[in-house]
Amino acid sequence: xxxxxxxxxxxxxxxxxxxxxxxxxxxxxxxxxxxxxxxxxxxxxxxxxxxxxxxxxxxxxxxxxxxxxxxxxxxxxxxxxxxxxxxxxxxxxxxxxxxxxxxxxxxxxxxxxxxxxxxxxxxxxxxxxxxxxxxxxxxxxxxxxxxxxxxxxxxxxxxxxxxxxxxxxxxxxxxxxxxxxxxxxxxxxxxxxxxxxxxxxxxxxxxxxxxxxxxxxxxxxxxxxxxxxxxxxxxxxxxxxxxxxxxxxxxxxxxxxxxxxxxxxxxxxxxxxxxxxxxxxxxxxxxxxxxxxxxxxxxxxxxxxxxxxxxxxxxxxxxxxxxxxxxxxxxxxxxxxxxxxxxxxxxxxxxxxxxxxxxxxxxxxxxx
Amino acid sequence: xxxxxxxxxxxxxxxxxxxxxxxxxxxxxxxxxxxxxxxxxxxxxxxxxxxxxxxxxxxxxxxxxxxxxxxxxxxxxxxxxxxxxxxxxxxxxxxxxxxxxxxxxxxxxxxxxxxxxxxxxxxxxxxxxxxxxxxxxxxxxxxxxxxxxxxxxxxxxxxxxxxxxxxxxxxxxxxxxxxxxxxxxxxxxxxxxxxxxxxxxxxxxxxxxxxxxxxxxxxxxxxxxxxxxxxxxxxxxxxxxxxxxxxxxxxxxxxxxx
Numbered sequence: 001x002x003x004x005x006x007x008x009x010x011x012x013x014x015x016x017x018x019x020x021x022x023x024x025x026x027x028x029x030x031x032x033x034x035x036x037x038x039x040x041x042x043x044x045x046x047x048x049x050x051x052x053x054x055x056x057x058x059x060x061x062x063x064x065x066x067x068x069x070x071x072x073x074x075x076x077x078x079x080x081x082x083x084x085x086x087x088x089x090x091x092x093x094x095x096x097x098x099x100x101x102x103x104x105x106x107x108x109x110x111x112x113x114x115x116x117x118x119x120x121x122x123x124x125x126x127x128x129x130x131x132x133x134x135x136x137x138x139x140x141x142x143x144x145x146x147x148x149x150x151x152x153x154x155x156x157x158x159x160x161x162x163x164x165x166x167x168x169x170x171x172x173x174x175x176x177x178x179x180x181x182x183x184x185x186x187x188x189x190x191x192x193x194x195x196x197x198x199x200x201x202x203x204x205x206x207x208x209x210x211x212x213x214x215x216x217x218x219x220x221x222x223x224x225x226x227x228x229x230x231x232x233x234x235x236x237x238x239x240x241x242x243x244x245x246x247x248x249x250x251x252x253x254x255x256x257x258x259x260x261x262x263x264x265x266x267x268x269x270x271x272x273x274x275x276x277x278x279x280x281x282x283x284x285x286x287x288x289x290x291x292x293x294x295x296x297x298x299x300x301x302x303x304x305x306x307x308x309x310x311x312x313x314x315x316x317x318x319x320x321x322x323x324x325x326x327x328x329x330x331x332x333x334x335x336x337x338x339x340x341x342x343x344x345x346x347x348x349x350x351x352x353x354x355x356x357x358x359x360x361x362x363x364x365x366x367x368x
Numbered sequence: 369x370x371x372x373x374x375x376x377x378x379x380x381x382x383x384x385x386x387x388x389x390x391x392x393x394x395x396x397x398x399x400x401x402x403x404x405x406x407x408x409x410x411x412x413x414x415x416x417x418x419x420x421x422x423x424x425x426x427x428x429x430x431x432x433x434x435x436x437x438x439x440x441x442x443x444x445x446x447x448x449x450x451x452x453x454x455x456x457x458x459x460x461x462x463x464x465x466x467x468x469x470x471x472x473x474x475x476x477x478x479x480x481x482x483x484x485x486x487x488x489x490x491x492x493x494x495x496x497x498x499x500x501x502x503x504x505x506x507x508x509x510x511x512x513x514x515x516x517x518x519x520x521x522x523x524x525x526x527x528x529x530x531x532x533x534x535x536x537x538x539x540x541x542x543x544x545x546x547x548x549x550x551x552x553x554x555x556x557x558x559x560x561x562x563x564x565x566x567x568x569x570x571x572x573x574x575x576x577x578x579x580x581x582x583x584x585x586x587x588x589x590x591x592x593x594x595x596x597x598x599x600x601x602x603x604x605x606x607x608x609x610x611x612x613x614x615x616x617x618x619x620x621x622x623x624x625x626x
Contacts, residue, residue: 069606234475234480241461241472251423253444253473254524311463 017260024303029316029356032302033324033349041327045334052199053209054334056216062326063219064274068293068301070219070226071270073318075232076301079243079310080129080136082122082264084143085297089272089278089290090151096276097165097285100172105195108175114272121147121269126261144294152287169283180256181282184211215277219322222270224363226315239263244311299346300325305352305360324349372435373398373534374453375420382415390426391417391588395532396566402555402581404575405568405587406608413568416585417535420566421453422446424531438515438521444473450532453541454522462511466503467492469510472523495524499554516547523554527563534558537568552578572601587609 034280041049048054068085070275075082095117099110125143129136168320172178179185187210193199201207212281230236241249244261250256279285302308303324304317327344334336374463382390390396391411397403407413408437418424420431422440431438433449444451453459454574468475476484476491488553489506496503500520521541527533540548555578557564569575575582576583576596584592584607592599592607598621599613606614 005499079606228482234477234483237464237468237472237475240463240468242555244463245459248455248459248461251443251453251455252469253447270513311461 004126006181006289008177009278024154026312026314026360027253027320028326029353029360030304030317030320033353034053034327035318037324037327037331041334043332045274045331049331049334052259056209056213057331058326059216059219059323060213060326062322063215063330064278065293065296065300065325066219066322067215067222067274068267068297069304069318069322070222070315073225073229073301073304073306073313073315073321074176074239075244075267076298076308077310077313078239078263079246080126080259080263080265081298082125082143083137083140083294083298084121084291085267085271086145086295087144087151088118088121088175088268088294089275090285091121091147091154091273092268093279093285093289094151094154094158094287097168098154101165101167102158104171107172107175107181111177111181111276114276115269116332118268118272119265122265126264127270130257130260131182131284141341148287149290149328155285155287160189160246164284164286166284168285172280174351178280179214181214181277183214185214185217185355191355213339215274218273218277219319223315223319230315235259240311251271296325299353300352302357303349305357307357311333321353372432374434375418376430376432376562377416377510378430379533380416380419380431380506381427382412382419383423383570388588390419392419393429393585393588393594395583395590398405399532399562399564400559401581402559402565402567402579404579404582405566405585406570406575406604408580408608410587411608412584413538413585417537417568418454420446420533421451421452421535426478449501450530451535452529452531453535453537454519454526456539459508460518463509464494465509466496466506466513466521468491469521470495471529474529476530489585491527492527495504495519496527498518498536500550514525516544516550519543519547519551521552523551527558531563533564535566535568538570541568541573546572572604575604584608 015272047057068089072082072085075198092114096110096114099105100111105113119142125136127142128134129139154162155165171339172182184190190199190207190209190211194201194205199209230239230257238249238254238259241252241254242256246256249317275285275289300321301313301318302321304314304319304321306313306317325346328349329342332342332345376394376396378394380390380393381388393412393416395403395416405413405417415424417531419426419440422443422445425441431440433451438445438449446453461472464472467485470492471488478484478489493504496506500517503517504522505513505517510521513521522540539555540551543551554576555567558565558595567579579596581595582591582599582604583590584604591611592604592613594603603617604612606612
């Protein structure tokens with residue numbers, strides 16, 4: 001470039017303090033929340049809550065919700081909601097139950113087929129949202145009822161009139177894939193830790209905690225992969241851009257439709273994964289499975305720093321959001337508080353998170 | 369070798385239901401030329417530019433780039449042949465920083481397939497410094513930048529990828545005087561490098577300051593296409609408002625020629 005540009009000195013360059021920079025990290029609120037909730041339960045709860053078995057106790061529901069919450073967070077960053085994921089857990093559970101019990105398929109077929117069903121429904125959701133331009137909130141609200149109803153109808157069909165499909169455990173017994181989706185992992189490690197005296201054991205020498213429930217490993221793995229995708233790949237860039245301003249993203253050459261539809265498929269598959277894990281674990285599936293989970297997943301994402309307007313949030317935030325959720329759900333049983341306080345606590349957390357995020361948003365965007 | 373214009377639009381048409389937004393419009397652009405595209409809101413100028421940028425598919429007509437017929441079904445097709453657009457609404461992703469915006473949709477990757485942040489930051493620093501030496505806050509989300517800085521990113525984004533034709537939709541509409549001057553300097557610089565520019569603008573001062581040629585649209589048609597020396601601001605206004613030149617124009621012009 002030949003010509004020298006006489007740039008004005010009027011570019012308002014701000015210098016920022018470390019605190020402001022930290023404030024801009026979406027997951028900050030969730031991490032703060034984990035610290036607060038941990039402190040709260042350390043003061044009020046029985047000390048067994050933070051032993052290894054206590055931690056597994058609250059991490060298990062946290063993991064089941066977190067898998068949904070991370071997917072919901074990614075979709076929310078992409079600018080959409082999916083209210084049907086709770087019902088999708090029941091629907092995918094029904095499909096999975098029918099495939100394993102009624103058709104007797106091995107897991108190597110049953111799990112991919114369940115995922116494919118879920119992904120197809122997710123793709124339909126996404127396509128309807130994009131074609132009609134209606135808010136995903138409304139479209140997937142319809143999905144919430146349709147899938148819940150379909151689960152009920154399907155269960156009665158496959159069981160001959162019952163709303164519960166039993167016999168999944170027998171059907172998958174001995175299947176080599178089952179250990180990746182149920183029970184405890186890393187048992188060898190835990191046995192070794194027990195023998196080395198690092199973790200608590202029963203009097204006969206077996207560890208009190210036999211291993212890590214598999215869903216916790218899925219949860220951690222999913223959080224890591226989601227974070228990698230969001231922050232280190234072009235796809236992550238596209239998700240943030242799509243959610244921030246889909247028109248701008250489209251003009252920049254981002255395949256907005258493909259991004260959004262993929263995210264709807266991802267949330268549906270996350271729901272199917274939770275269905276597979278919980279159905280094998282319980283040995284049966286029923287129409288109430290995943291009830292209200294769509295809202296809990298969204299709360300998780302919001303506590304994790306996602307803005308309802310899209311374009312901003314983090315998977316790690318949702319990870320910690322889910323842990324907060326698990327701690328509150330299980331933690332109250334370790335305290336003298338009545339369980340009935342649970343929902344009040346949860347609603348309070350949500351309100352706090354939203355107010356906090358609102359302040360953050362104004363800082364981040366400079367509220368132009 | 370015969371010399372071709374950078375781009376030719378021949379007999380372009382676009383209808384929306386019964387509304388003819390663009391009717392039999394032909395327009396070309398040569399290297400190092402700035403062509404002002406003017407007209408009322410709804411005169412069809414944005415529509416025409418959206419067709420050229422691949423954001424809208426015409427009902428009829430042909431587009432040739434470097435003499436070769438092309439068909440655009442999406443913005444990436446136009447971009448692939450060197451046509452970049454800077455939209456009035458800037459087309460920046462607010463929560464992403466400058467390098468990520470610069471490379472949005474065309475990210476640089478390492479050989480492992482993940483984002484090459486270091487290289488994108490370096491490239492962004494270089495291209496932005498060329499446009500505006502004061503540009504320092506590369507890691508901030510662009511929503512926290514000033515209008516001028518955002519415009520610099522949009523322009524950097526447009527010229528980074530070997531651009532031949534640049535469409536600028538109201539590039540100075542949201543800017544203050546010093547920032548407007550900066551963008552005007554940038555436009556002159558790009559013209560000197562042989563880039564062809566369509567400048568969609570309402571600002572008569574900008575148009576007369578920067579353009580080599582003006583094209584005025586009215587009700588979907590081109591009602592006037594003139595070298596900038598041939599017309600006065602009043603003539604152009606008359607074209608915009610009435611769709612024709614003032615009655616005394618040809619006499620005046622003849623006089624001026626003699």
